[in-house]
Structures are given as structure tokens and as C-alpha cells.
Amino acid sequence: MMKVNPAKPLIEFNNLTLGYEMHPAVHHLDGQILAGDLLAVVGPNGGGKSTLLKGLMEEIRPLGGKITWPQGRPQLAYLPQRARLDLDFPLRVADFVSLGHWPRRGAFSTIRAVDKQAVDQALNEVGLAGFGKRSLDSLSGGQLQRVLFARLLLEDAPLILLDEPFAAVDAATTEDLLKLIKHWQKEGRTLIAVLHDLHQVRNHFPKCLLLARDVLGMGKTESVLTSANLAKARKVQVLADPLAPICDFDEAEEQA
Ligand SMILES: Nc1ncnc2c1ncn2[C@@H]1O[C@H](COP(=O)(O)OP(=O)(O)OP(=O)(O)O)[C@@H](O)[C@H]1O
Incomplete structure (x- = not known):
């Protein structure tokens, strides 16, 4: 940082x-x-x-x-208003959270093992250990908000x-x-x-x-x-x- x-x-x-x-x-x-x-x-x-x-x-x-x-x-990390988000698609939670690495790695980098560990750790920190394989559209509103925070954790931004x-x-x-x-x-x-x-x-x-x-x-x-x-x-x-x-x-x- x-x-x-x-x-x-x-x-x-x-x-x-x-x-x-x-x-x-x-x-x-x-x-x-x-x-x-x-x-x-x-x-x-x-x-x-x-x-x-x-x-x-x-x-x-x-x-x-x-x-x-x-x-x-x-570097800025941003959590948009929920009402403006359309997350109703079958993307895996772990894949979505790993997008937090984009600002540093670029959109087309592959997810590396170290990233996978960071994703698991972030999910753990927001109280969603074990949710990585769930589909985003299967989550409750509160769980989805936790997932968005996990993605912010990976962004590791100063602002x-x-x-x-x-x-x-x-x-x-x-x-x-x-x-x-x-x-x-x-x-x-x-x-x-x-x-x-x-x-x-x-x-x-x-x-x-x-x-x-x-x-x-x-x-x-x-x-x-x-x-x-x-x-x-x-x-x-x-x-x-x-x-x-x-x-x-x-x-x-x-x-x-
Ligand atoms: N893209 C846009 N084009 C034109 N006017 C806009 C646009 N986005 C926002 N506005 C207008 O700018 C003003 C401020 O909107 P803004 O969304 O910043 O308010 P807010 O304080 O975040 O409101 P809320 O608490 O309702 O989310 C409003 O009058 C809104 O209609």
C-alpha cells in the first residue's frame, strides 16, 4: 500500500x-x-x-x-450503492472476490494460487468462510454485502x-x-x-x-x-x- x-x-x-x-x-x-x-x-x-x-x-x-x-x-477502492449493482448472475463468489486484484494484476491475468489463498482469507475475515464455491445469485442481501467487502479487502487501497x-x-x-x-x-x-x-x-x-x-x-x-x-x-x-x-x-x- x-x-x-x-x-x-x-x-x-x-x-x-x-x-x-x-x-x-x-x-x-x-x-x-x-x-x-x-x-x-x-x-x-x-x-x-x-x-x-x-x-x-x-x-x-x-x-x-x-x-x-x-x-x-x-489507488481508490469503491463500493457502489447496492441499488445500482446488478449481481444477479451465476458467477462464483471466489471468482468475484478475486476481481479485487484487477487494479494491480490487470483484467486478464490468471488467478494464481497465492490469490486463491488471499480470497479464502478475505472471505474468512468477512465471516463467509466456505462460501467461495457458492454462486453470487444464491446469496442473501447481507451475505452479498459481505462479499463486496471481501473484494475491497483484496483491493488493498489506501482510499x-x-x-x-x-x-x-x-x-x-x-x-x-x-x-x-x-x-x-x-x-x-x-x-x-x-x-x-x-x-x-x-x-x-x-x-x-x-x-x-x-x-x-x-x-x-x-x-x-x-x-x-x-x-x-x-x-x-x-x-x-x-x-x-x-x-x-x-x-x-x-x-x-
Ligand atoms: N447522471 C446525472 N445526470 C443528471 N443529474 C444527475 C445525475 N446524477 C445525479 N444527478 C442529480 O444530481 C443531484 C445529486 O444527486 P446525488 O445522486 O449525488 O445525490 P445523493 O445525495 O447521493 O442522493 P441519495 O441520498 O438520494 O442517494 C440530484 O438532483 C440528481 O438528480
């Missing part, structure tokens, strides 16, 4: 605006994420959380401002992005997956997770970004999730206003 300096920012946002066809979904974001941060991204539906992850993955380019990587852009990792997952599975997340943080990885359960965020995530198109707070969780900030977030009708106004970049530059 790439060595990162925990005292230096891993990611810097400078007046970052992200969106689609000039309509901002994340507006004028400034701030830093330090290496080793465990950051929750929260906010109303349509508030721009997934868009921010897409920006970090360079799936979309900023409409304005920029994202900088003072320590270089590290991990999780989009609603506990959606439709029961309490026991959530607890197990949270332990893995904390373990990853102890190993020095940086984690950014989109979440909806504020109780969970308060209990397990030291830092938080509250996003309702505009940034309503970023920093220590207890100072971001105040009743005043949450009241503001509730007032933002991002869903009722799917076409946010075209961003005025001249004005944005002047403010920068």
Missing part, C-alpha cells in the same frame, strides 16, 4: 462545484480530508453525496474549482469510498462491517462513507460532511451534526428542485 503522511491532507477541495450539464449538485465545496480520516458524508436525498464520490473517482469533471491530491492521487454500505443490511452484519472499516482506518487507510443513519455516524464516524448541495458543515461530527445544521438541511428542497440553477462561474471565481 502506498505510504501516506497522516499529518498532510490527502484531498483538498477548492471552491469545488460538481454537477451535470452546468446544474450544480455539489456547490462551492472547500475543505480538506486528512490521510487516515474516517469521514461520513450525510445529507438529504439528492444532496450531492454520490456526485462527490463520482468527482473523487474522476467519473465526472468539476464544473468549477478543483480537487487536489497533495500526496499524489492514490476507500463506500456509498451507503449498510443499506438493507441487518444489525449483526452492520456491526461486523463497521469493525472492518475501523480496522482499515487503524491500518492508516482513509475512508469516506455516504450514510443516512445519523445515530451510527455519531457513534462511529469521527468526522462528517453535511451536504445539501451546499456544504452545511464539515469537520468533527459533533460540531457538524448540530440541531441548527440539521434543521437547515431539512429545509433544503433538493429533491423538489431537481434542476438547480445554472452555476454562475464568474461569481464563483470572484468569491474564490
Whole structure:
């Protein structure tokens, strides 16, 4: 894993605006994420959380401002929202998990013995020892989420992005997956997770970004999730206003 300096920012946002066809979904974001941060991204539906992850993955380019990587852009691992995944095909669990090696080995490398051992170990760590030969489409929702985490283990990335990792997952599975997340943080990885359960965020995530198109707070969780900030977030009708106004970049530059 790439060595990162925990005292230096891993990611810097400078007046970052992200969106689609000039309509901002994340507006004028400034701030830093330090290496080793465990950051929750929260906010109303349509508030721009997934868009921010897409920006970090360079799936979309900023409409304005920029994202900088003072320590270089590290390898990223990404857990998409379950609702966006179509895993209803008869691929073996072990083969699917071994895809976690792709970023390092290339898509067409054969699965080597050492990989097989790593796959078994990853399945063991997520509580699915012996599931390797099962077919993906035979798994329950919670088991599938564990498999996705096993694949992340193999990716061994310094920066991990999780989009609603506990959606439709029961309490026991959530607890197990949270332990893995904390373990990853102890190993020095940086984690950014989109979440909806504020109780969970308060209990397990030291830092938080509250996003309702505009940034309503970023920093220590207890100072971001105040009743005043949450009241503001509730007032933002991002869903009722799917076409946010075209961003005025001249004005944005002047403010920068
Ligand atoms: N590909 C796209 N083209 C146009 N608009 C989009 C696209 N993807 C997202 N949007 C819009 O951008 C805004 C932010 O969406 P985003 O998915 O980032 O929100 P979110 O905070 O992740 O929401 P949720 O909690 O519902 O998952 C929404 O108004 C959405 O309709």
C-alpha cells in the first residue's frame, strides 16, 4: 500500500462545484480530508453525496474549482450503492472476490494460487468462510454485502469510498462491517462513507460532511451534526428542485 503522511491532507477541495450539464449538485465545496480520516458524508436525498464520490473517482469533471491530491492521487477502492449493482448472475463468489486484484494484476491475468489463498482469507475475515464455491445469485442481501467487502479487502487501497454500505443490511452484519472499516482506518487507510443513519455516524464516524448541495458543515461530527445544521438541511428542497440553477462561474471565481 502506498505510504501516506497522516499529518498532510490527502484531498483538498477548492471552491469545488460538481454537477451535470452546468446544474450544480455539489456547490462551492472547500475543505480538506486528512490521510487516515474516517469521514461520513450525510445529507438529504439528492444532496450531492454520490456526485462527490463520482468527482473523487474522476467519473465526472468539476464544473468549477478543483480537487487536489497533495500526496499524489492514490489507488481508490469503491463500493457502489447496492441499488445500482446488478449481481444477479451465476458467477462464483471466489471468482468475484478475486476481481479485487484487477487494479494491480490487470483484467486478464490468471488467478494464481497465492490469490486463491488471499480470497479464502478475505472471505474468512468477512465471516463467509466456505462460501467461495457458492454462486453470487444464491446469496442473501447481507451475505452479498459481505462479499463486496471481501473484494475491497483484496483491493488493498489506501482510499476507500463506500456509498451507503449498510443499506438493507441487518444489525449483526452492520456491526461486523463497521469493525472492518475501523480496522482499515487503524491500518492508516482513509475512508469516506455516504450514510443516512445519523445515530451510527455519531457513534462511529469521527468526522462528517453535511451536504445539501451546499456544504452545511464539515469537520468533527459533533460540531457538524448540530440541531441548527440539521434543521437547515431539512429545509433544503433538493429533491423538489431537481434542476438547480445554472452555476454562475464568474461569481464563483470572484468569491474564490
Ligand atoms: N447522471 C446525472 N445526470 C443528471 N443529474 C444527475 C445525475 N446524477 C445525479 N444527478 C442529480 O444530481 C443531484 C445529486 O444527486 P446525488 O445522486 O449525488 O445525490 P445523493 O445525495 O447521493 O442522493 P441519495 O441520498 O438520494 O442517494 C440530484 O438532483 C440528481 O438528480
